[in-house]
Amino acid sequence: MSSEAAVATGAPAAGAATVPLLRVQGLAKHFGAFRALDGVSFDVMPGEVLGLVGPNGSGKTTCINVITGLYRPDGGSILYQGRPVGGMAAHRLVHQGINRSFQIPKPFKSLTVRQNVEVARTYGQHAARAGEAEGGVAGDIGELLRFLGLEQHADRMAGELTSAQQKMLDLARALATRPKLLCVDELGAGLNPAELDLVAGRLRELARSGIALLVVEHLMDFVDEVTDRLIVLSAGKNLFAGTLAQAVQDPRVVEVFLGAPDEH
Numbered sequence: 001m002s003s004e005a006a007v008a009t010g011a012p013a014a015g016a017a018t019v020p021l022l023r024v025q026g027l028a029k030h031f032g033a034f035r036a037l038d039g040v041s042f043d044v045m046p047g048e049v050l051g052l053v054g055p056n057g058s059g060k061t062t063c064i065n066v067i068t069g070l071y072r073p074d075g076g077s078i079l080y081q082g083r084p085v086g087g088m089a090a091h092r093l094v095h096q097g098i099n100r101s102f103q104i105p106k107p108f109k110s111l112t113v114r115q116n117v118e119v120a121r122t123y124g125q126h127a128a129r130a131g132e133a134e135g136g137v138a139g140d141i142g143e144l145l146r147f148l149g150l151e152q153h154a155d156r157m158a159g160e161l162t163s164a165q166q167k168m169l170d171l172a173r174a175l176a177t178r179p180k181l182l183c184v185d186e187l188g189a190g191l192n193p194a195e196l197d198l199v200a201g202r203l204r205e206l207a208r209s210g211i212a213l214l215v216v217e218h219l220m221d222f223v224d225e226v227t228d229r230l231i232v233l234s235a236g237k238n239l240f241a242g243t244l245a246q247a248v249q250d251p252r253v254v255e256v257f258l259g260a261p262d263e264h
């Protein structure tokens with residue numbers, strides 16, 4: 001990688017000892033002639049919370065969709081724990097420790113909250129059998145529901161939950177598979193300030209427990225609270241890598257994404 005690319009992607013300096021959990025290099029995804037991802041590169045370090053931000057349509061969700069196996073990449077590489085996983089089916093990635101939550105959760109509405117999480121646990125049982133990440137918040141379903149404020153709803157049908165509660169359930173389902181890398185797609189949208197506070201705290205707690213997070217989000221206060229570092233995408237390409245404090249000083253980021261302070 002050139003030194004310029006290393007700066008743009010926030011890659012660690014050559015010779016740095018820490019190995020990325022996920023390394024995305026030159027990732028491409030095309031829909032017909034349209035290049036939704038046009039050579040995106042970044043690393044996610046173990047236990048890191050990396051924000052993936054940018055204007056509407058810049059490719060953030062597509063990036064998560066490719067990393068988690070919903071779409072096959074059209075170019076570039078995805079290395080997870082040093083091994084290529086680009087194009088691998090979603091269920092295999094879940095077994096490897098990569099899972100995600102969705103912008104619009106789709107729980108099994110006629111199953112209870114607990115049953116929804118049990119189904120997810122079964123789906124991820126390969127990881128459970130391997131005895132990885134036992135204990136912690138993802139160790140026990142009751143504990144997981146408590147962690148996400150769902151314990152009093154455990155026996156309700158998922159279809160009866162509010163949309164905020166459905167987002168928590170979606171997170172619980174992803175965590176039930178004991179991910180090492182959790183991709184979180186616009187969790188903050190539609191949550192009230194108290195719910196946002198709770199979720200931000202929980203995501204930080206997950207990171208402290210060793211889970212790496214890739215967080216797509218529009219709410220910049222939430223991004224500020226939750227993430228260690230940001231990648232800004234613009235039109236399917238890397239625009240910036242660094243902290244939010246650095247991003248607000250970067251004229252390119254201000255121009256295409258953040259806007260001038262008086263525009264807020």
Ligand SMILES: Nc1ncnc2c1ncn2[C@@H]1O[C@H](COP(=O)(O)OP(=O)(O)OP(=O)(O)O)[C@@H](O)[C@H]1O
Pocket residue numbers: 031036054055056057058059060061062063
């Ligand atoms: N399945 C698809 N077929 C065709 N075009 C798609 C598909 N998925 C995404 N796109 C297009 O790719 C571009 C990137 O979409 P994507 O959802 O990744 O953007 P985003 O950065 O997540 O946007 P937002 O912040 O609005 O959610 C958009 O122009 C979108 O219309």
